[in-house]
Amino acid sequence: MKEYVCTVCGYVHKGELPEAFVCPVCGAGPEAFKPVEKKESPKAKVPRKSASKAPETEFSAIEMSVICSNLARGAEKQYKRDLQERFEKLARFFLEEAQAVFKGKKSAEELLNEDLSDLYPEAHAAAAEASDRGAKRSLVWSEKVATALKSLIARYGADGAKIPDGQSVYVCSVCGFVFVGMEPPAICPVCKVPSWKFEKVERRAK
Ligand SMILES: [Zn+2]
Ligand SMILES: [Zn+2]
Secondary structure, three states: OOEEEEOOOOOEEEOOOOOOOOOOOOOOOHHHEEEOOOOOOOOOOOOOOOOOOOOOOOOOHHHHHHHHHHHHHHHHHOOOHHHHHHHHHHHHHHHHHHHHHHOOOOOHHHHHHHHHHHHHHHHHHHHHHOOOHHHHHHHHHHHHHHHHHHHHHHHHOOOOOOOOOOOEEEEEOOOOOEEEEOOOOOEOOOOOOEHHHEEEEOOOOO
């Protein structure tokens, strides 16, 4: 029998995959599923661009936003509330900058497609080259999160307009996994933290 594995959460579906299939664990669509290979095939070599190049010192607004929100999380773990708030403020500032750059240029779907087809293979290759296990792990997580997000956008629209009444958007505060449902999943399908680590996103009034 044919088997398909969810690339987000690892759920295995036995039999043919219906066109409108939704992963019962993480909510990803059929495009997130890959046929289970019975025999391990040798990993395809990913071409990468000049890995020996010196690291870029200038960060984009979106990178700055990610760095600042990571620093905010670090401050939170050390109970440095004041520092946490300042980094959060900075993260929001850079996020708005980044959004202004992207506004009207590319859709969220286009950006996600670019990330998944170009940036992740490159980043994986660079992390492997540097034997950076931390980077590898966070790439695995964020790639799963991006895959799940792509499914959600396809199903509910980039603005979430097609989310049924009564359902909410939940975001895992650890890995960023986004879930749409009546309540958050018991365990994050990507990073395995319990449901209380999920934050409910308040929807703007229509
Ligand atoms: Zn899944
Ligand atoms: Zn998570």
